[in-house]
Amino acid sequence: MKKSKTFIACFIVPCLIVLAVTYFYPVARTLLMSFFKTGSVTAPISTWTFAGLTNFKRIAMSPDFRQGLVNMLKIWIIGGIFAISLSLLFAVILSHKNIRGKHFFRAIVYLPNVISAVAIGNAWLYYVYNYDFGLINTVLGWFGVEHIKWLGPDLKFGAMLAAIIFGVVGYYMMVFIGGIERIPEDVMEAATLDGANAWQKLTKITLPLLKGTTKTIMTFWTIVAVQSFVWTKVFSPITTESSTIVPISYMYEILFGSLQSPEVDIGTGAAVGVLVAIIIMIITSVINRLFKTDDLEL
Amino acid sequence: MKKLISLLLCVAMLVCVLAACGTAKEEVTEVTEEVVEETTEPLVYDGVELVYWSGHVAGTPAAVVLEELAAEFKAETGCTINIQFKGNERRQIMPTALESGEDIDVFDSAGFYELRTFDPAWIMDLTPYYEESGYAEKTYGLMIKDLTDNSPEGGLPGVVKTPGMNGLWYDKAAIAAAGITEMPKTFDEFEVMFDAILETGVAPLSLDSAYLAGFFGTVLQRHCGQDVVRELSLNGGWSENEGAIAAAQRMIDWKAKGYFVDGAPDVFPASQNKIALGLSTMVNCGVWVGNEIETAMGVDIDWGFTKFPILDETIDANVDSAYSSYIHVNETCNNPDAAWDWLMKIVTGDGDKRYSDAAMTPPADKTNEALPDFDGTVEYLDSVEVCLDVNCAVANADMKAALTDVMTQIFEGKYATGLEAMQAMDALYN
Structure with a gap:
């Protein structure tokens, strides 16, 4: 078949134009804006005032941003361990041949994923964690235990993290199940014939062969951890709190102002976006190095 | 059959997209x-x-x-x-x-x-x-x-x-049940009223975390003046200001005396809704709070409004929320x-x-x-000379959450004294 460069260009150019306008231009503009002071997001570049690293210095000095960064890393590390472990556990159990009703249980575990984060967050807030009438305190009351303030400043972060994990486990479980079901059966049969027990099969065969899947899920989880703005707003409506603030919610307040601090600082908001993007790139490259999949052979 | 189902799903998706857009x-x-x-x-x-x-x-x-x-x-x-x-x-x-x-x-x-x-x-x-x-x-x-x-x-x-305006919105029936015929003006007079309310088995005040910074900000404003509070928020120095220490100490004392309803500060709107349950009598909030509580709890409350207590006539005497x-x-x-x-x-x-x-x-x-629920508000709004900025205590955009966190700890009973609380505020600036 004769190649036609013109034909190829006709197909690629529209896509490139859309990509440039909707992706490259905003990214480049945001990067540039992070070094300037400007009155609004859409102000012409000619009206910007060069500020050098002032915006980045402001972020570095901001206790709220630093706390947001700490919260985000805690969500990624602690939440990641629990989310991925739980979803892997459910996947291993519910991909076993002899489990009755496994399709039903898969659907139940996956169900929170089809409900919006706002609905899940509010359900946890008002029905599970409520100090007077919540599920947990009601059950604790049956055993004579005093009501616990799950949404107090000390426990609120953990409460929010539990709700986030509840919302994502189902989806990651399904991805793991897909990975497990792709493992050839003859490999498992050979291991069984060689006398391997369930634990050995899990640790020596299943987990190594799930490296690629685990890498994918860690990437998804990184995005969830960075973009936990919705959860922050559900658990801390109206005002931001140290226990739930993340860099994106700090950026939101800086970009749009708030009742408490109406002044906006677009350049600093852009700088937060740039920093968060750099953090994601670093984390992703660490994940890629840790989970190299080219050393496996079947 | 599968093609028909796929086609129907596509049509349904298209309709949803068009409706959402x-x-x-x-x-x-x-x-x-x-x-x-x-x-x-x-x-x-x-x-x-x-x-x-x-x-x-x-x-x-x-x-x-x-x-x-x-x-x-x-x-x-x-x-x-x-x-x-x-x-x-x-x-x-x-x-x-x-x-x-x-x-x-x-x-x-x-x-x-x-x-x-x-x-x-x-x-x-x-x-x-x-x-x-x-x-x-x-x-x-x-x-x-x-x-x-x-x-x-x-x-x-x-x-x-x-x-x-922001101020104290109260359940008239609950206040009357405590034998209160006239609303107090100063902090000391309010404490006498709160003691009377406690005698009826009800907590005087609700407090949700969403409005906590505004509530404590108003207490600070009454003790220091709002310009001073704004300056403290921006640059620190809380533990060197006698008014700020006194404001924090008063709130620590109020917490210890049981003036706040059980669970306060609670996640919005759990604490304010307790007024509808007869567990509390008043809340510091804006004009919307009465309608908000009635809508959430399906009750009808006869509301009254009174100004936030004052310390005395010398600090920001002409400043109020409007x-x-x-x-x-x-x-x-x-x-x-x-x-x-x-x-x-x-x-x-x-x-x-x-x-x-x-x-x-x-x-x-x-x-x-x-409306009857806003009885007296027109006269109040017409009388205010200088507007109170209820958020003066969190004017610092870079540590708003951190400051609010320390304030929350005051109402959680974490600090023994006002000085300790204000030192915790100052520690944020290091």
Whole structure:
């Protein structure tokens, strides 16, 4: 078949134009804006005032941003361990041949994923964690235990993290199940014939062969951890709190102002976006190095 | 069969996408036919259309009244008001829309703190209309002063739309049950009242975390003055200020005495809703709180309002909470006269009475009578000389959450003394 460069260009150019306008231009503009002071997001570049690293210095000095960064890393590390472990556990159990009703249980575990984060967050807030009438305190009351303030400043972060994990486990479980079901059966049969027990099969065969899947899920989880703005707003409506603030919610307040601090600082908001993007790139490259999949052979 | 199901799913998705992409645009097309038929001469604003960006959500009682007023305005003047209800998103999307030159003739703002951030090119100075109509006599002097003081370029950049105040909203029945016949004024008098309320087995105060910074900010303002509090928020020095230490100590004492309902500070709106359950008697909040509680809990409460307690007459004696949202006319408005008449339709006379009753706020036109739940609020708003910034304690945009966290710990009983609490505040600045 004769190649036609013109034909190829006709197909690629529209896509490139859309990509440039909707992706490259905003990214480049945001990067540039992070070094300037400007009155609004859409102000012409000619009206910007060069500020050098002032915006980045402001972020570095901001206790709220630093706390947001700490919260985000805690969500990624602690939440990641629990989310991925739980979803892997459910996947291993519910991909076993002899489990009755496994399709039903898969659907139940996956169900929170089809409900919006706002609905899940509010359900946890008002029905599970409520100090007077919540599920947990009601059950604790049956055993004579005093009501616990799950949404107090000390426990609120953990409460929010539990709700986030509840919302994502189902989806990651399904991805793991897909990975497990792709493992050839003859490999498992050979291991069984060689006398391997369930634990050995899990640790020596299943987990190594799930490296690629685990890498994918860690990437998804990184995005969830960075973009936990919705959860922050559900658990801390109206005002931001140290226990739930993340860099994106700090950026939101800086970009749009708030009742408490109406002044906006677009350049600093852009700088937060740039920093968060750099953090994601670093984390992703660490994940890629840790989970190299080219050393496996079947 | 599978192809049919796939096709049906695609159609369903397409319908959902089209529905979701629809705007909340509300176009008023109703015209009172009787009036149109009888009128033989063209109306004064025939053919004029004004686009109005409202901060209300379509379908709410206030939004319905605005639509009715727009229909009446069209029948009276021929001017079509194209109301676009943007809800809470208005604040985020409006600056970009105005800057891009979108066709917006009239728009809301949340108050003077938002007004300060506006570009002068967006707002028309309405001073000539004020002078010609005598509108200033009908509304609250403080709010007109706030308009001028916070205007990007001076003048009068809008009109008063939805006045309000923060203060103590109380269940009249619960207060009466405690034998209280007159509301106190000073902190000491309030403590006597709180003790009487506790005797009835009810907690005096509700407190939600969402309003905690404003509540403590007001206590600080009473003890130090709001300019001092703002300065402390920006630069620290809390533990060196006797007033700040005393304010924190008072709250620690209030917590220890059981003045706050069990569980306070709670996640919004759990604590304020306890008033409806008879567990608490009052809450410090804005004008919306009574309607919010009644709607959430399905009860009807006879509300009263009283000013936040004062320390004495020497610190910020003339400062109290009073604010308003405004309506503005765009500098590029195609018919400013029609826009001004539309504004007057909403904020004066019968239109204001109907609108403020629906919005559950005191009237913008002080010659109107307020709803029974807002008894005394018109006189209160007219008496306030300087507006209290309830958020003065968290004026520092870079440590708002951190400061709020320490304040929360005060009400959680973490600190033994006010000095300890203020030292924790100062530690944030290191």
